[in-house]
Amino acid sequence: xxxxxxxxxxxxxxxxxxxxxxxxxxxxxxxxxxxxxxxxxxxxxxxxxxxxxxxxxxxxxxxxxxxxxxxxxxxxxxxxxxxxxxxxxxxxxxxxxxxxxxxxxxxxxxxxxxxxxxxxxxxxxxxxxxxxxxxxxxxxxxxxxxxxxxxxxxxxxxxxxxxxxxxxxxxxxxxxxxxxxxxxxxxxxxxxxxxxxxxxxxxxxxxxxxxxxxxxxxxxxxxxxxxxxxxxxxxxxxxxxxxxxxxxxxxx
Ligand SMILES: NC(=O)c1ccc[n+]([C@@H]2O[C@H](COP(=O)([O-])OP(=O)(O)OC[C@H]3O[C@@H](n4cnc5c(N)ncnc54)[C@H](O)[C@@H]3O)[C@@H](O)[C@H]2O)c1
Numbered sequence: 001x002x003x004x005x006x007x008x009x010x011x012x013x014x015x016x017x018x019x020x021x022x023x024x025x026x027x028x029x030x031x032x033x034x035x036x037x038x039x040x041x042x043x044x045x046x047x048x049x050x051x052x053x054x055x056x057x058x059x060x061x062x063x064x065x066x067x068x069x070x071x072x073x074x075x076x077x078x079x080x081x082x083x084x085x086x087x088x089x090x091x092x093x094x095x096x097x098x099x100x101x102x103x104x105x106x107x108x109x110x111x112x113x114x115x116x117x118x119x120x121x122x123x124x125x126x127x128x129x130x131x132x133x134x135x136x137x138x139x140x141x142x143x144x145x146x147x148x149x150x151x152x153x154x155x156x157x158x159x160x161x162x163x164x165x166x167x168x169x170x171x172x173x174x175x176x177x178x179x180x181x182x183x184x185x186x187x188x189x190x191x192x193x194x195x196x197x198x199x200x201x202x203x204x205x206x207x208x209x210x211x212x213x214x215x216x217x218x219x220x221x222x223x224x225x226x227x228x229x230x231x232x233x234x235x236x237x238x239x240x241x242x243x244x245x246x247x248x249x250x251x252x
Contacts, residue, residue, distance in 0.1 A: 001029050002029055002030040003029045003030065003230070003234040003235065003236065004026055004029045004030040004031035004086070004230075004233070004234065005029075005030035005031075006030070007030070007031045007032070007083070007085040007086055008031065008032045008033075008034070008077065008078070008081045008082060008083040008084050008085050008086070009023075009026045009031040009032070009033050009034065009085065009086035009087075009088065009233065010033075010034045010036060010074065010077055010084060010086070010087050010088065010121075010125070011023045011026070011033060011034070011035060011036065011088040011090055012036045012037075012062070012064050012087075012088065012089055012090050012091040012117070012121060013036070013037060013064070013090045013091030013092060014033075014035040014036055014037055014043055014046055014088075014090065015035065015037035015038075015042035015043045015045075015046060015059075016042075016046075016189070016190055017187070017189035017190055017191060017222055018090055018140065018184070018187060018189060018222045018225045018226065018229075019037075019088070019090040019091070020035075020046045020222070021221075021222035021223045021225065021226035022088055022090060022222075022225070022226040022229045022230070023035050023046055023047075023050065023057065024046065024049065024050060024053075024055075024226070025223070025226040025227065025229070025230045026086065026088075026230060026233065027050040027053070027055035027056065027057055028053065028055060029230065029234075030055075031055075031056075031086065032055075032056040032057070032081040032082065033047075033050060033055070033056065033057040033058075034057075034058060034060055034073075034077040034081060035047045035050075035057055035058065035059045035060065036059075036060050036061075036062045036064070036073065036091075037059070037061070037062070037091075038061065038062075038063055039061050040059045040060055040061040041059075042059075043059030043060065044059045046059070047059040056081070058077075058080060058081065060073050060076065060077065061073075064089075064091045064113070064117035064120065064121055065112050065113055065116065065117050065120075067120045067124075070117075070120050070121055070124050071124045074121075074124045074125060074128070078128060083128070083132075084125060084128040084129070085128075085129070085132075085134060085135060085136065086135070086136045086137075086138075086233045087121055087122065087125040087129075087135070087136070087137045087138070088138050088139075088140075088229055088233065089117070089118040089121050089122065089137070089138070089139035089140060089161075090139075090140045090229075091113060091114075091117055092113060092114045092140060092191070093109065093110060093113045093114065093191075094110065094151065094154050094191060094194070094195065095109060095110050095153060095154075096150040096151055096154070096195065096198065097150060098149070098150055099152045102152060102153060106153060107152075107153045110153035110154050110157050111153060111156065111157050111160070114154065114157035114158065114160075114161070115156075115157040115158075115160040115161060115164070118139050118161055118164060119164060122137055122139075122164070122168055122179075125137065126168075126172055126175075126177065129172070129175065129177045130172065130175040130177065133175055133176045134176050134177070135172070135175070135176070135177035135178070136177070136178050136179075136232070136233045136234075137165075137168065137172075137177065137178070137179045137180070138179075138180055138181065138182060138229050138232045138233050139161045139164070139165055139179075139180075139181045139182075140158075140161070140181070140182060140183075140184070141158045141159075141161040141162050141165075141181040141182065141183040141244050142154065142155075142158040142183055142184060143183055143184065143185045143186075143246060143248045143251065144158055145158040145159040145161070145162055145183060145244075158183070161181050161244075162181055162183075162244045165179050165180060165181040165242060165243075165244060166242045169241040169242030169243075170242065173241055173242075178232070178237065178238070178240065178241040179241055179242060180232040180237070180240060180241060180242070180243050180244070180245065181243070181244040181245070182225060182228050182229055182232065182244070182245050182247055183244050183245065183246045183247065183248070184220060184225045184246075184247045184248060185210075185214065185219075185220060185246070185247065185248025185249055185251050186207070186210045186214070186219040186220065186248075186249075187219065187220045187221070187222055187224075187225055188203075188207060188219050188220070188221055188222070189222055192206070192207075192219075193206075207219045213251070214248070214249040214250065214251050215249055215250030215251060216249035216250055217249075218249065219249070220247065220248075220249060224247065225247055228245060228247050232245065
């Protein structure tokens with residue numbers, strides 16, 4: 001499949017995990033990919049691996065909580081890679097605590113990185129997308145949006161992504177911009193490994209316990225989320241907009 005030939009994609013938080021898998025998948029199908037992360041160094045390996053496989057990619061430093069930095073880097077991407085057609089809002093963090101002892105600073109940082117950054121990136125991207133009457137915005141929500149112990153901040157941010165998505169689909173639809181979200185369950189990445197350690201489990205043990213209560217009896221790999229992001233970023237999903245697609249192995 002070469003669904004993204006001639007398209008330029010920005011993937012935030014793309015140095016590892018789901019973002020890295022998404023960058024590789026979009027590039028494998030022909031997109032020129034801007035690998036954004038906190039430092040350009042962080043994204044170098046992913047960009048280099050893409051180029052070794054014959055794709056086009058460049059690593060950029062961008063803290064997506066900094067609106068001015070986002071605007072500047074998007075302008076640079078447009079100039080250097082020749083456009084901006086796809087935005088994947090993937091950068092995210094967790095700062096889990098039970099609600100009664102959650103510091104306001106951890107509420108703020110999780111809302112800022114997971115939700116406000118998506119607002120800022122989408123606002124910067126829509127300038128290019130509405131002008132060219134073509135665009136795809138896909139944001140990472142989470143199964144936790146439905147509620148998850150110890151994650152009042154993260155659940156609120158990821159539910160916010162769903163509301164943002166539904167609203168941007170209404171406002172940007174007339175400009176041929178599709179806006180959707182993916183809500184994964186448990187994916188084996190550094191983020192869930194950190195959660196495992198915080199709860200006193202080895203990552204493998206934590207995954208096994210999660211798999212036991214998941215209908216497909218396993219956790220997801222980043223590539224399985226990337227495949228769904230790629231679908232929503234492609235013209236295969238040309239009449240899909242404003243949706244949040246749960247990708248969670250059948251869990252309710
Ligand atoms: N892993 C899961 O089980 C899971 C489940 C549901 C949703 N998600 C969501 O998927 C996305 C990716 O998760 P992951 O598991 O791959 O996480 P990860 O921790 O492996 O990777 C996140 C990346 O985001 C980058 N990042 C963090 N803050 C940033 C900032 N301010 N600016 C730019 N980059 C920043 C990090 O440097 C890192 O490279 C996140 O939005 C996460 O909330 C993950």
